[in-house]
Amino acid sequence: MEPRYDIQEVEVRIAKAWDDAGYANPDTCIAKGVTKSDAEAFSIVLPPPNVTGTLHMGHAAMLAVEDVMVRYARMTGKRTLWIPGTDHAAIATQSRVEKDIMKEEKKNRYDLGREELLRRVNEFAKESHDTIVHQIKRMGASLDWSREAYTLDEKRSFAVRAAFKKMYDLGLIYRGHRVVNWDPKGQTTISDDEIVYEERKAKLYTFRYGFLVDGSKFPIPISTTRLETKFGDTSVAVHPSDDRYKEFVGKTFDVDFCGTPITVKVVADESVERDFGTGALGVTPAHSMVDWEIAQRHNLPFKQIIDERGRMMVENPLVQGKKTTEAREITAEELRKRGLIEKEEEIPQNIATAERTGGIIEPLPKLQWFIAVNKPFGEKQKTLKELMKSAVGTGGVTIEPERFSRIYFNWIDNLHDWCISRQIWFGHRVPVWYKGEETHVDIEAPEGADWVQDPDTLDTWFSSGLWPFSTLGWPDENAPDLKAYFPNTVMETGYDILFFWVARMILMSEVIMGGIPFRRVYLHGLVRDDKGRKMSKSLGNIIDPLTMADKYGADATRLSLIIGASAGNDLKLSEDRVRGYRNFSTKIWNIARFLDMNRPADWQIGSRPSVPNIDLRQEIVELNTVYKEVTAHIENFEFHLAGEKLYHYVWHTIADVILEQEKKRLQEGTPEEKTEAYALLERVFLESVAMLHPFMPFITEEIYGIFRPGKMLMVERW
RNA sequence: GCGUCCUUAGCUCAGUGGUAGAGCGUCACAUUGACAUUGUGAAGGCCGGAGGUCCGAUCCCUCCAGGACGCACCA
Helix, strand or coil: CCCCCCHHHHHHHHHHHHHHHCCCCHHHHHHCCCCCCCCCEEEEECCCCECCCCCCHHHHHHHHHHHHHHHHHHHCCCEEEEECEEECCHHHHHHHHHHHHHHHHCCCHHHHCHHHHHHHHHHHHHHHHHHHHHHHHHCCCCCCHHHCEECCCHHHHHHHHHHHHHHHHCCCEEEEEEEEEEECCCCEEECHHHEEEEEEEEEEEEECCCECCCCCECCCCEEECCHHHHHHCCEEEECCCCCCCHHHCCCEEEEEECCEEEEEEEEECCCCCCCCCCCEEEECHHHCHHHHHHHHHHCCCCCCCECCCCEECCCCCCCCCCEHHHHHHHHHHHHHHCCCEEEEEEEEEEEEEECCCCCECEEEEEEEEEECCCCCECCCCECHHHHHHHHECCCCEEEECCHHHHHHHHHHHCCCCEECEECCCCCCECCEEEECCEEEECCCCCCCCCCEECCCEECHHHHHCCHHHHCCCCCCCCCHHHHHHCCEEEEEEEHHHHHHHHHHHHHHHHHHCCCCCEEEEEEECCEECCCCCECCCCCCCCCCHHHHHHHHCHHHHHHHHHCCCCCCCCEECCHHHHHHHHHHHHHHHHHHHHHHHCCCCCCCCCCCCCCCCHHHCHHHHHHHHHHHHHHHHHHCCCHHHHHHHHHHHHHHHHHHHHHHHHHHHHHHCCHHHHHHHHHHHHHHHHHHHHHHCCCCHHHHHHHHHHHCCCCCHHHCCC
16 A cells, blocks of 8 residues: 555545446446345435536535435445536526626626627536536535436426426416515516625604695604605504504695605504604605505505616606615705704614625515415415425424424515516526417417517526426426435535525425425535634635645545534634544554555455454444444434544544554464454454545545455445 | 524533533653654633522523524514
């Protein structure tokens, strides 16, 4: 054996050997006789990385954990399938490419046109895909690449259209004119979950709209941070039990607001907070979700006064065409002039921004496509909310750690209808065609001319919601993979996309498959830097998994991401940690070398001669205990405990104790003593190597190949 | 506002109803070897604070403090 473990050489060579053997494909395992055709199935899909760039530590951690599950399952004889894929990540990818084009060519998407932009985005996606796939393989993930999927490929696109039609036919997808979250920067709607709230300081104005025809001031003072929207007010809402304003409830007032006549009706609504501001709320139905809902309850009209570029569209020379922030100042100044401002104070405010573009959300009334979550449907006449709730717990989905179940239920309670149409171009086109008043929803375009397809695309999570079955062949109900591997055994992903993705997969599966998409959900934490901060380019604290793999080995990188990371908890990673596990690789290598150098002369490599009473030795008893503990930890998804246990056992028991204690007999003993000492050492060591395989696949495969020539550890029995 | 999690060695974190563990770091000694990447040992903790349950609490319960995060219709 080489005195030094050449990480790069070995890891690249072993990766190729696995590729050639094809054992990541369960069909190959069955064909080659390493797995029984009727063995229990273990299936898991890789959360598809976005094609927006390169692999980061979060991906590496995910791959490490999932590969432990998968390799363990395969070694225990299960028909094991792990499907790889990538996500087109609609908004994320398009806005990334748009940003680059703007920077380099000073052009926006409208300058390029739909076709050209899509060509560029697809080109970028292709490149990202190739990079990411190469990087995933570098980490040693035993994925079945023969089944690779892409959310935007032929099959998945077909599945998307089929799912849309099915949900439309069930009455769950509808087109409605409602207030949606409009991102003026990205020029698209986004869902509630794509909003990020940022705390900022805002000025809260307390004011009166203006004067009534009789010359008196509007009787109710109201407070707002968004003065410019008051041009669109159609109501003032107060709490039903608020005595201050009781006499006005039900009355309608015509009032001049900064030169624009507005009509407001005073209504009583439970949602109004009596203690906030003046206890009276100016209702702007067109530009606030809450106000829209109040307006619905009281049959109030709405008036859109802000356009899609975030500019005022009210016919008032003071503000027309101005940006909202500018209009706010102008309006404030005008009200001051008129003596209508009663108070101005600084308050902290949560401002809604778009996750991807950072644009400040402008609620706007728009005609969009939605998924109804409160509508009973199908034979069971249950709502999607009810089905999503019952799926977890009684329905058979368990979430680990368990506390996330509560968070999941809490999220469902607050769930509104899901807006699924987007005004961006990269993604699945809404499968709806229009001709005059006619609307046609189908998997394929209708026959005949004059049909125009809806220009919008679907929320990227619509397609990823289908992932657990679209990767298995659905909508072909008879697809062999679907029959063999659905529902998935495990879904492993980060807790940060519990709502975005996990919940949507459950939703989609309940509608389309009539049941749960997977049985066990394991949520891992986020990888942070050694100070607990998020890794980001601007902070310059990114630790790149590929750099670490090249420097210290994919094995060491993987182990550093598994040990010390328990379910649902964030992991703090430093280069020192990775280096520490590289040292462990070296230790393992040197134990192997020691055995290799001290092998008795008459020992047949690969043989396992029987040595009397070896099973009774206390070292073997201890080995068996370790085996039981490690197995239990893995079964319980306590990978960090399993990894740590093995780390200590190999280093501080095998190397420090057993090897030291047997050294003398091995080197200076009688032939019988040599044989016995070697047999004992090789056994405890090789069995540990096998147990370490799911965690450190490369070095263990390499060493196993030296001691058991011709065998592949990847498919040896656990 | 509602909710969740965290608080344990200098740092980063495991962990258990029975007088505390790892890695990294520090110090002392040993070692040129299977080991560039080693070994042995040491120092270092009223397990955030206060109550409660218990024979016994770092662990279970209540409250408090500090920190992180999630959700919400904070106008």
